[in-house]
Amino acid sequence: MSILYKLIILNIKNTFGLSVLRDQIRRREKVGRSLLMVVAIIISIASFAFIFANFADALVITGSQFGQPEIVFTLAITVVQLMLLILGIFLVISSFYFSDDLSILVPMPLKPSYIFAGKLVTVIISEYLTAIFIFLPAIISYTRYVGANLWYILTLIIVFLTMPILPVVISSLLALGLMKVINRRHRDLLMVIGSILLVFISLGFSMFMQTQVGDDPGALAELLSRRYGLVESIGQRFPPSIWATKAIARAGTGEGWLHLGLFLAVSVVAVLVLSSIAERLFYAGLIGGSEVIRKRRQLSQSEWEAKTQQKSVFSALFWREWRLLLRTPVFALNGFLGALIMPVALVMPLLVQGGDQLSELLALVQTEPGSTICTLIVAAIILFTSSVNTIASTSVSREGRLFYISKMIPVHAETQARAKLTHAFVGIIIGVIPISIAYVWLVRPNFLDFVAAILIGLTGSLLGMAFGLYIDMRWPRLHWTNPQQAVKQNFNAVIPMLLEFAVLLASGYLAYRLIAAEVPAYLIYAAFLGLYTIPGVIVLQFTVGAARRLYHELDI
Amino acid sequence: MLIFDQVSKSYKKGAVKAVDDLSLHVRPGEIFGFLGPNGAGKTTTIKMAVGLLRADAGRITVSGFDIVKEPLQAKSAIGFVPDNPDLYERLTGLEYLNFIADVYRVPADLRRKRMERLLEMFELTSAIGDLVQGYSHGMQQKLALTGAWLHDPNVLILDEPMVGLDPRSAHLTKDLMREHCDRGKTVFFSTHVLEVAEKLCDRIGIINKGKLIACGTMEELRTQAKNQESLENIFLELTE
Numbered sequence: 001m002s003i004l005y006k007l008i009i010l011n012i013k014n015t016f017g018l019s020v021l022r023d024q025i026r027r028r029e030k031v032g033r034s035l036l037m038v039v040a041i042i043i044s045i046a047s048f049a050f051i052f053a054n055f056a057d058a059l060v061i062t063g064s065q066f067g068q069p070e071i072v073f074t075l076a077i078t079v080v081q082l083m084l085l086i087l088g089i090f091l092v093i094s095s096f097y098f099s100d101d102l103s104i105l106v107p108m109p110l111k112p113s114y115i116f117a118g119k120l121v122t123v124i125i126s127e128y129l130t131a132i133f134i135f136l137p138a139i140i141s142y143t144r145y146v147g148a149n150l151w152y153i154l155t156l157i158i159v160f161l162t163m164p165i166l167p168v169v170i171s172s173l174l175a176l177g178l179m180k181v182i183n184r185r186h187r188d189l190l191m192v193i194g195s196i197l198l199v200f201i202s203l204g205f206s207m208f209m210q211t212q213v214g215d216d217p218g219a220l221a222e223l224l225s226r227r228y229g230l231v232e233s234i235g236q237r238f239p240p241s242i243w244a245t246k247a248i249a250r251a252g253t254g255e256g257w258l259h260l261g262l263f264l265a266v267s268v269v270a271v272l273v274l275s276s277i278a279e280r281l282f283y284a285g286l287i288g289g290s291e292v293i294r295k296r297r298q299l300s301q302s303e304w305e306a307k308t309q310q311k312s313v314f315s316a317l318f319w320r321e322w323r324l325l326l327r328t329p330v331f332a333l334n335g336f337l338g339a340l341i342m343p344v345a346l347v348m349p350l351l352v353q354g355g356d357q358l359s360e361l362l363a364l365v366q367t368e369p370g371s372t373i374c375t376l377i378v379a380a381i382i383l384f385t386s387s388v389n390t391i392a393s394t395s396v397s398r399e400g401r402l403f404y405i406s407k408m409i410p411v412h413a414e415t416q417a418r419a420k421l422t423h424a425f426v427g428i429i430i431g432v433i434p435i436s437i438a439y440v441w442l443v444r445p446n447f448l449d450f451v452a453a454i455l456i457g458l459t460g461s462l463l464g465m466a467f468g469l470y471i472d473m474r475w476p477r478l479h480w481t482n483p484q485q486a487v488k489q490n491f492n493a494v495i496p497m498l499l500e501f502a503v504l505l506a507s508g509y510l511a512y513r514l515i516a517a518e519v520p521a522y523l524i525y526a527a528f529l530g531l532y533t534i535p536g537v538i539v540l541q542f543t544v545g546a547a548r549r550l551y552h553e554l555d556i
Numbered sequence: 557m558l559i560f561d562q563v564s565k566s567y568k569k570g571a572v573k574a575v576d577d578l579s580l581h582v583r584p585g586e587i588f589g590f591l592g593p594n595g596a597g598k599t600t601t602i603k604m605a606v607g608l609l610r611a612d613a614g615r616i617t618v619s620g621f622d623i624v625k626e627p628l629q630a631k632s633a634i635g636f637v638p639d640n641p642d643l644y645e646r647l648t649g650l651e652y653l654n655f656i657a658d659v660y661r662v663p664a665d666l667r668r669k670r671m672e673r674l675l676e677m678f679e680l681t682s683a684i685g686d687l688v689q690g691y692s693h694g695m696q697q698k699l700a701l702t703g704a705w706l707h708d709p710n711v712l713i714l715d716e717p718m719v720g721l722d723p724r725s726a727h728l729t730k731d732l733m734r735e736h737c738d739r740g741k742t743v744f745f746s747t748h749v750l751e752v753a754e755k756l757c758d759r760i761g762i763i764n765k766g767k768l769i770a771c772g773t774m775e776e777l778r779t780q781a782k783n784q785e786s787l788e789n790i791f792l793e794l795t796e
Contacts (some may be wrong), residue, residue, distance in 0.1 A: 316658030327646035
């Protein structure tokens with residue numbers, strides 16, 4: 001047991017850089033920077049909590065009218081668990097199979113399930129940050145309306161700490177299965193395809209989980225009048241969220257303890273099942289996974305000449321970025337995840353809901369202000385898709401310990417920054433293509449609206465991208481042991497994402513005011529282009545400054 | 557060719573002096589061996605020379621260019637191999653070499669000629685189309701050395717270049733270093749293999765606790781260290 005405990009502590013220290021942090025604090029190095037980061041993160045979480053809190057408040061008030069304010073917890077827990085299930089797959093695969101320390105741990109006389117458990121705990125801890133965004137507003141709203149006592153607080157803490165376990169266990173089981181069956185020869189490619197498939201399976205699963213209350217007024221009235229009627233309706237296909245809700249709502253009572261016990265028991269059983277499966281399957285998918293089959297093929301003369309042509313410095317840098325991104329599964333998946341999911345998420349509900357709603361929508365967007373609203377919504381979708389794209393905001397961090405190569409080569413900092421920006425912009429364009437196709441196919445916009453939607457979306461994306469690159473150039477995370485730490489567990493990727501969400505919200509409010517004031521469409525479009533372009537140009541200047549400092553001054 | 561002028565570097569806000577007032581002039585046509593115990597300041601010195609670290613004080617010039625004030629010109633004159641040959645594992649060997657040749661602006665015909673020779677010499681030709689990920693440690697070291705030689709730099713800076721090389725490749729590397737210097741260029745390298753330093757170097761510098769405690773030809777070092785015969789004895793005596 002003590003070995004397992006030590007392994008878990010080691011993994012936590014290694015993954016979250018705790019020893020480095022302690023050393024920095026002890027040496028009083030970079031303390032100001034770390035504090036600034038913490039303040040930025042707290043502000044970001046607080047602003048999001050505020051936005052979600054409005055929604056949570058509305059839920060609590062509505063729920064209270066039917067004596068069911070706890071519905072906010074059922075919804076929050078269900079949403080958190082589904083989100084962690086869908087997004088957790090990549091984190092799980094990269095932590096379990098792509099960590100550098102595995103080559104040290106595997107030869108040691110340790111049980112596979114111990115090594116697995118060490119990684120599992122760090123994955124679960126990482127997921128708390130995602131969970132808190134949604135769960136915290138629910139807690140605040142509910143506590144404000146209903147009040148709190150000691151048992152309630154204790155139950156809340158237990159539920160919060162247990163919440164990520166089930167989705168992470170399911171993701172882990174899927175990952176163990178996938179990595180066991182993957183063929184060695186095309187492992188990276190199959191891993192990317194397999195992971196995407198798993199995400200779509202999880203998406204399908206989440207759609208299955210979304211239950212319909214139905215149109216029958218009698219059934220609806222019955223749900224509203226029955227104690228926990230709404231809670232049970234929302235959580236009927238995922239009972240643990242009902243148990244957790246009842247544990248919180250009835251904290252300190254027998255019913256509360258019973259449901260808390262059920263919630264904990266299911267999580268414990270899930271971990272035990274996973275642990276026994278991991279003992280048998282973990283090494284089967286892991287050992288030899290990093291081995292590469294060498295082709296050892298002599299290049300023909302024509303191949304040799306074609307492959308040794310001289311390219312410009314910019315082109316060499318651009319293609320290096322591109323190859324490394326595409327060939328590192330964790331980077332490729334994180335880079336393009338949003339681009340893959342967004343169009344599907346956009347088109348699927350419309351297709352599922354059928355032709356009537358689609359034709360209603362089409363009729364609506366043919367008239368003013370429907371077409372302007374639709375144009376701005378498409379621009380917002382592009383902006384949202386690019387905001388979850390981390391290519392720019394992890395551009396330097398992804399280089400990790402190989403950053404010394406970028407620093408030793410005789411290339412202008414501006415050229416290096418330009419290559420990274422161009423690469424990230426191409427990544428965004430790739431995400432825009434399926435959105436544009438879906439837009440034209442579903443809405444059939446006129447030329448002006450189409451161009452406006454794309455341009456506004458792209459200029460907004462450029463602003464976010466430049467900001468992301470600026471952050472990563474100022475504070476690159478170069479010391480990582482698992483590629484996931486460079487992309488997903490990297491605050492550099494989170495901060496620009498939050499900024500872009502804030503820009504989106506502010507833009508939404510501005511659009512609402514402009515449309516309400518009946519400003520002509522072309523003026524609204526011009527206003528947004530200007531609003532995104534001017535700060536974009538300013539941020540780009542800062543990015544170039546950060547690049548000079550990074551390539552010429554930073555000690556590594 | 558490579559000049560360190562009163563260079564200092566400290567860590568932990570001055571608490572640890574990694575390099576202390578180092579002055580050294582490595583001349584054209586010279587193989588200079590840089591020796592010292594673990595943690596003596598060898599890698600810090602090398603990192604400052606190639607622009608990975610900035611000196612707290614002093615000046616480093618490479619081929620006449622200040623590494624801080626004229627970094628691009630200075631870096632163009634350097635070929636560098638770090639102590640651990642970390643290379644882009646997801647590129648093929650050929651893609652890596654082409655990347656290096658492109659950023660150092662080596663014309664196509666010249667890069668082909670140099671690559672063919674070096675790859676043949678290091679027996680990497682048949683593996684060059686494979687991902688670096690599949691290379692052994694020694695193969696990665698040979699690829700890093702090939703990359704460092706590709707633009708025929710005025711100054712080669714090599715941190716422990718023989719580590720991981722088989723005897724044949726180590727011998728070839730020593731020949732290449734000598735040949736490079738015979739053409740009037742400079743090699744500055746660190747090593748723990750005292751035999752190599754003794755046989756190969758025109759001059760040797762010994763650094764200990766950040767200070768250059770001895771510098772000169774083998775003869776000059778023998779005089780400094782009370783006529784000790786072998787470099788090993790000289791080293792042990794000076795770094796005691």
